[in-house]
Amino acid sequence: MACGKGEFLVRLAELYDISGVGVDISPYCIRDCLEKYRNRAPNSNIKFIEMDGAKYKPEPCELFDLAMCIGATWIYGGYRGTIQALKKMTKPGGLIAVGEPFWLKEPSEEYLKADGTRREDFGTHYDNVKVGEEEGLTCIYTLVSNHDDWDHYETLHCLAADEYVRANPDDPDVPELLERIRREKEIYLQWGRETMSWAVYVFRKP
Numbered sequence: 531m532a533c534g535k536g537e538f539l540v541r542l543a544e545l546y547d548i549s550g551v552g553v554d555i556s557p558y559c560i561r562d563c564l565e566k567y568r569n570r571a572p573n574s575n576i577k578f579i580e581m582d583g584a585k586y587k588p589e590p591c592e593l594f595d596l597a598m599c600i601g602a603t604w605i606y607g608g609y610r611g612t613i614q615a616l617k618k619m620t621k622p623g624g625l626i627a628v629g630e631p632f633w634l635k636e637p638s639e640e641y642l643k644a645d646g647t648r649r650e651d652f653g654t655h656y657d658n659v660k661v662g663e664e665e666g667l668t669c670i671y672t673l674v675s676n677h678d679d680w681d682h683y684e685t686l687h688c689l690a691a692d693e694y695v696r697a698n699p700d701d702p703d704v705p706e707l708l709e710r711i712r713r714e715k716e717i718y719l720q721w722g723r724e725t726m727s728w729a730v731y732v733f734r735k736p
């Protein structure tokens with residue numbers, strides 16, 4: 531769910547003999563997914579669907595061994611809603627993987643205001659594990675990012691913007707793009723880096 535540019539699904543198809551479905555609302559992402567699929571896993575049984583994930587329902591005979599949503603839990607109104615939605619798509623005994631931020635420490639009011647985030651939008655790492663277990667799942671693995679992972683993720687935005695602006699100096703959106711990147715970098719460096727982290731939570735459905 532919210533498969534982005536399909537990297538995860540295409541890598542799984544390269545490594546294993548899988549079938550799978552990737553859903554994303556962005557036509558640009560789906561275009562990139564299809565290109566990746568043609569170049570790297572043309573014989574695999576994976577398909578990509580451009581639609582609002584909130585409306586996606588697998589066929590009754592199409593429950594998955596693994597359902598995942600990495601970095602897009604707003605689709606289902608938050609983390610708990612995502613776990614509930616993915617549970618309905620997963621076979622008994624199957625896996626659910628959700629990528630979600632968590633608070634490393636209490637966020638300052640300044641940070642919340644600048645970022646437009648609410649304290650209640652996220653829990654702690656422990657809360658994220660607990661929510662899945664309250665939903666009847668067993669947490670079997672967590673993959674927690676460190677500062678280096680976060681820096682890599684955040685600064686790749688800066689690099690991408692820099693490359694885009696150099697290649698497209700006349701694009702009228704350039705000033706807005708640069709201002710947005712500048713602001714996001716500022717918020718991340720001033721507060722986010724020390725306040726928020728990120729993990730992928732893997733649960734087993736009974």
Ligand SMILES: C[S@@+](CC[C@H](N)C(=O)[O-])C[C@H]1O[C@@H](n2cnc3c(N)ncnc32)[C@H](O)[C@@H]1O
Pocket residue numbers: 531532533534535536537553554555556559581582583584599600601602605
């Ligand atoms: C942070 S990216 C994560 C992409 C991917 N999961 C990954 O790990 O590379 C968020 C993705 O959610 C997609 N998205 C946003 N709203 C969506 C919706 N309502 N339904 C489906 N996809 C959505 C965006 O197009 C974007 O590709």
